[in-house]
Amino acid sequence: MALDEVLAYLQAHRQTHVDQLCDLLRIPSISSQSAHAPDVMRAAVFCAEELRSLGLEATIVEGEGHPLVFAQTALHADRPTLLMYGHYDVQPVDPLDLWHTPPFEPRIEDGIIYARGSTDDKGQFYAHIKALEAYVRTGTELPVNLKFILEGEEECGGQHIYRYTEQHAEQMACDAVIISDTALYNETTPGICYSLKGLVYMEIRVTGPSRDLHSGSYGGTVQNPANALAQIIAGLKDAQGRCTVPGFYDDVLDLDAEERLAFAALNYTDDVLREETGAPGAAGEAGYTTLERMWARPTCDVNGLLSGYGGQGAKTIIPSHAMAKVSMRVVPNQDPPRIAAAFAEWVRRLAPPGVTVEVENLHNAKPVLVPRDSPMMQAGIRALRAGFGAEPVFIREGGSIPIVGTFQSCLKAPVLLLGYGLSTDNAHSPNEKFHLENFWRGARTSALLFQEAAGR
Amino acid sequence: MALDEVLAYLQAHRQTHVDQLCDLLRIPSISSQSAHAPDVMRAAVFCAEELRSLGLEATIVEGEGHPLVFAQTALHADRPTLLMYGHYDVQPVDPLDLWHTPPFEPRIEDGIIYARGSTDDKGQFYAHIKALEAYVRTGTELPVNLKFILEGEEECGGQHIYRYTEQHAEQMACDAVIISDTALYNETTPGICYSLKGLVYMEIRVTGPSRDLHSGSYGGTVQNPANALAQIIAGLKDAQGRCTVPGFYDDVLDLDAEERLAFAALNYTDDVLREETGAPGAAGEAGYTTLERMWARPTCDVNGLLSGYGGQGAKTIIPSHAMAKVSMRVVPNQDPPRIAAAFAEWVRRLAPPGVTVEVENLHNAKPVLVPRDSPMMQAGIRALRAGFGAEPVFIREGGSIPIVGTFQSCLKAPVLLLGYGLSTDNAHSPNEKFHLENFWRGARTSALLFQEAAGR
Numbered sequence: 008m009a010l011d012e013v014l015a016y017l018q019a020h021r022q023t024h025v026d027q028l029c030d031l032l033r034i035p036s037i038s039s040q041s042a043h044a045p046d047v048m049r050a051a052v053f054c055a056e057e058l059r060s061l062g063l064e065a066t067i068v069e070g071e072g073h074p075l076v077f078a079q080t081a082l083h084a085d086r087p088t089l090l091m092y093g094h095y096d097v098q099p100v101d102p103l104d105l106w107h108t109p110p111f112e113p114r115i116e117d118g119i120i121y122a123r124g125s126t127d128d129k130g131q132f133y134a135h136i137k138a139l140e141a142y143v144r145t146g147t148e149l150p151v152n153l154k155f156i157l158e159g160e161e162e163c164g165g166q167h168i169y170r171y172t173e174q175h176a177e178q179m180a181c182d183a184v185i186i187s188d189t190a191l192y193n194e195t196t197p198g199i200c201y202s203l204k205g206l207v208y209m210e211i212r213v214t215g216p217s218r219d220l221h222s223g224s225y226g227g228t229v230q231n232p233a234n235a236l237a238q239i240i241a242g243l244k245d246a247q248g249r250c251t252v253p254g255f256y257d258d259v260l261d262l263d264a265e266e267r268l269a270f271a272a273l274n275y276t277d278d279v280l281r282e283e284t285g286a287p288g289a290a291g292e293a294g295y296t297t298l299e300r301m302w303a304r305p306t307c308d309v310n311g312l313l314s315g316y317g318g319q320g321a322k323t324i325i326p327s328h329a330m331a332k333v334s335m336r337v338v339p340n341q342d343p344p345r346i347a348a349a350f351a352e353w354v355r356r357l358a359p360p361g362v363t364v365e366v367e368n369l370h371n372a373k374p375v376l377v378p379r380d381s382p383m384m385q386a387g388i389r390a391l392r393a394g395f396g397a398e399p400v401f402i403r404e405g406g407s408i409p410i411v412g413t414f415q416s417c418l419k420a421p422v423l424l425l426g427y428g429l430s431t432d433n434a435h436s437p438n439e440k441f442h443l444e445n446f447w448r449g450a451r452t453s454a455l456l457f458q459e460a461a462g463r
Numbered sequence: 464m465a466l467d468e469v470l471a472y473l474q475a476h477r478q479t480h481v482d483q484l485c486d487l488l489r490i491p492s493i494s495s496q497s498a499h500a501p502d503v504m505r506a507a508v509f510c511a512e513e514l515r516s517l518g519l520e521a522t523i524v525e526g527e528g529h530p531l532v533f534a535q536t537a538l539h540a541d542r543p544t545l546l547m548y549g550h551y552d553v554q555p556v557d558p559l560d561l562w563h564t565p566p567f568e569p570r571i572e573d574g575i576i577y578a579r580g581s582t583d584d585k586g587q588f589y590a591h592i593k594a595l596e597a598y599v600r601t602g603t604e605l606p607v608n609l610k611f612i613l614e615g616e617e618e619c620g621g622q623h624i625y626r627y628t629e630q631h632a633e634q635m636a637c638d639a640v641i642i643s644d645t646a647l648y649n650e651t652t653p654g655i656c657y658s659l660k661g662l663v664y665m666e667i668r669v670t671g672p673s674r675d676l677h678s679g680s681y682g683g684t685v686q687n688p689a690n691a692l693a694q695i696i697a698g699l700k701d702a703q704g705r706c707t708v709p710g711f712y713d714d715v716l717d718l719d720a721e722e723r724l725a726f727a728a729l730n731y732t733d734d735v736l737r738e739e740t741g742a743p744g745a746a747g748e749a750g751y752t753t754l755e756r757m758w759a760r761p762t763c764d765v766n767g768l769l770s771g772y773g774g775q776g777a778k779t780i781i782p783s784h785a786m787a788k789v790s791m792r793v794v795p796n797q798d799p800p801r802i803a804a805a806f807a808e809w810v811r812r813l814a815p816p817g818v819t820v821e822v823e824n825l826h827n828a829k830p831v832l833v834p835r836d837s838p839m840m841q842a843g844i845r846a847l848r849a850g851f852g853a854e855p856v857f858i859r860e861g862g863s864i865p866i867v868g869t870f871q872s873c874l875k876a877p878v879l880l881l882g883y884g885l886s887t888d889n890a891h892s893p894n895e896k897f898h899l900e901n902f903w904r905g906a907r908t909s910a911l912l913f914q915e916a917a918g919r
Contacts, residue, residue: 217741
């Protein structure tokens with residue numbers, strides 16, 4: 008059977024594939040640092056050349072910001088088309104002194120590869136390419152058409168892929184989008200993610216006096232912007248931990264009974280939360296379990312506060328300004344622009360007299376929910392089950408992948424979030440890592456998915 | 464007449480005295496920043512050497528923290544003794560980018576000198592030294608004995624002068640303490656201050672998770688320390704602008720009817736407040752006029768907030784820590800240690816579950832009230848009237864001069880608060896300044912005071 012040959016090929020080339028991944032990981036493609044722009048381009052060239060060598064038509068799309076890579080196999084009308092997304096740019100590496108070995112010199116120890124970008128996202132999308140290679144090199148007919156869209160701005164919030172997707176929906180047309188940039192549920196349990204939270208990121212700037220005042224000279228006479236800001240922030244939540252922004256929950260899709268049971272079955276305990284976060288305990292909106300809050304309830308968190316004197320010792324001033332960054336993780340079917348507007352209006356109403364308040368919406372991402380019972384989701388589950396040799400669970404994700412919303416709206420195709428990493432892989436942190444076993448299982452899963460997606 | 468010679472000397476040396484003051488202002492003697500400790504010492508040496516050059520016995524007293532300078536003239540039993548207090552340390556300079564010229568490069572424009580420490584307090588106490596110089600250089604008999612106690616820890620709450628005063632009450636014995644570290648009532652009206660607020664300075668540190676968390680991964684699951692801090696701060700005041708710390712108002716001495724009338728007669732309008740501060744309007748405790756709140760009601764102000772990400776753009780984290788500096792200006796007869804303890808207890812009660820809270824009392828100062836009808840107060844009024852050529856008014860002051868309480872209790876001498884600055888001089892703010900005219904009038908007032916205090 009042809010599929011056996013594909014899987015045997017993957018098995019036989021495990022070490023070669025790791026060596027090739029190391030070559031990709033050695034490119035310091037840090038997209039947010041302009042000095043590394045040539046490295047981001049090198050990573051794009053690496054991917055485009057490899058896809059070309061597998062017979063695909065591959066283009067490096069240059070424009071504003073870092074390049075994209077778009078590639079596709081020959082398109083057969085009788086085969087479904089999968090669009091594979093990934094990003095070859097990586098996060099900065101600081102604090103560098105916390106890395107045990109240099110971030111761009113991959114080190115393998117106990118079956119784990121340590122390098123910046125290993126799990127986020129080079130190791131994950133490269134598994135798809137290895138699956139494709141197995142078909143090509145064994146002369147096995149690919150049961151799907153494949154398109155690849157790889158970007159170099161995921162870690163720096165670049166807009167290139169958004170504009171490209173809006174302008175090339177026809178070229179990118181597909182039956183499903185496959186994204187491997189999330190995580191397994193845990194080391195022994197694969198997960199398939201069916202929902203991502205969106206994001207509404209706001210900055211609040213409160214201004215009082217035109218300069219910092221001596222708190223002895225003017226204490227008690229004018230509104231203190233830092234006190235006013237605290238009052239505003241405190242007013243954003245009620246005693247039940249619910250966000251008070253008017254209409255905030257209006258469009259929130261409640262968890263259904265089946266989901267609540269499934270979440271409960273995962274048995275995510277507060278002991279695990281404490282261990283993972285170091286926090287003294289769990290906290291949040293009343294009436295929901297920790298996992299329900301993490302995955303399916305909207306949040307409102309201060310990300311930063313800045314006002315007055317933050318140094319050592321005492322400085323007795325009434326600060327002129329106070330600033331807070333506040334973001335809301337929103338859930339289906341909340342609408343980010345609507346939430347942003349309601350938030351801004353509410354903050355202005357919460358502000359006490361005697362200060363001026365500016366509220367800015369820094370950026371938004373749409374929440375994502377994909378049906379669990381779609382044929383593509385079922386195909387993904389079968390592929391994961393066989394690829395990882397364990398029963399997958401449905402998971403949701405509190406983070407956002409902003410491009411998903413754009414794929415959904417421009418391409419009108421279902422999105423499959425098939426993560427091969429682990430939440431403990433130190434994405435964005437020192438000593439980022441990726442389990443080789445998950446790299447190999449991921450490649451196998453991708454190979455199986457091509458079959459399953461074609462209904463074979 | 465000898466006094467005429469003294470005043471003529473001051474008139475003739477106006478520019479020289481300004482140049483000398485500039486030399487003192489160039490020393491960046493920021494006491495709260497340990498890197499500037501050598502500068503605080505340089506300022507001490509500057510003052511001690513100048514006093515020695517005027518024939519005083521001057522000592523630099525080293526100990527824990529920054530040095531003191533103690534100096535005295537020959538002591539004649541038939542002359543009253545004045546103890547002149549000042550501080551040669553200064554506030555930090557941040558935010559540095561708001562200064563129009565560097566804070567330690569004095570700039571003179573339109574009769575105003577701009578530099579950190581110009582009004583608080585180098586320019587003010589230096590006026591006393593120039594008055595003394597005028598007596599010495601003109602060979603005029605000084606009608607009083609003078610002692611100087613100058614310190615380098617006023618802006619950082621250091622304890623050196625307190626311990627020294629407690630242990631050297633005999634050396635420092637005097638008939639009155641003269642302090643010029645307050646303000647005139649306004650540009651045209653000198654004031655003599657009979658009450659100071661005290662200070663209770665606290666730092667609140669809230670800790671949640673052991674590291675900054677990805678707000679996507681853990682949003683909604685743990686208490687956010689910055690949200691918790693905002694909730695604590697908001698809880699410190701009620702809707703009437705009153706501080707909610709239990710027992711806060713128990714020992715507050717109410718204003719008497721005469722004071723309220725005198726305050727009202729000064730006609731301090733909210734328009735003036737707006738002009739002075741740039742704030743959109745007045746705000747504060749209900750039931751009191753702006754001047755009553757400024758001078759005689761206790762306050763509770765945030766001096767600084769710091770948590771998470773304060774840079775450009777967005778960073779989606781739940782911060783591990785949040786910090787606030789909060790100070791209360793207390794009035795006679797509130798007891799700072801008692802208020803500090805009540806505050807700490809109250810903050811712990813206001814804290815939501817899921818965070819740990821530390822509250823530290825960084826420093827305290829006792830409030831001060833002196834009788835308005837004492838002979839020394841009357842001498843001060845005559846000196847001010849002649850020195851400034853205008854009728855002085857009685858004022859109170861919202862700021863604190865912590866050492867006054869210790870002088871009162873250890874030296875059993877009346878304290879005269881003879882301010883030469885202006886409340887609009889930007890003490891503690893960028894572009895701190897001092898009017899040269901007030902520097903010169905101040906020196907003249909000091910010279911006159913030596914006569915008036917001796918009853919001549």
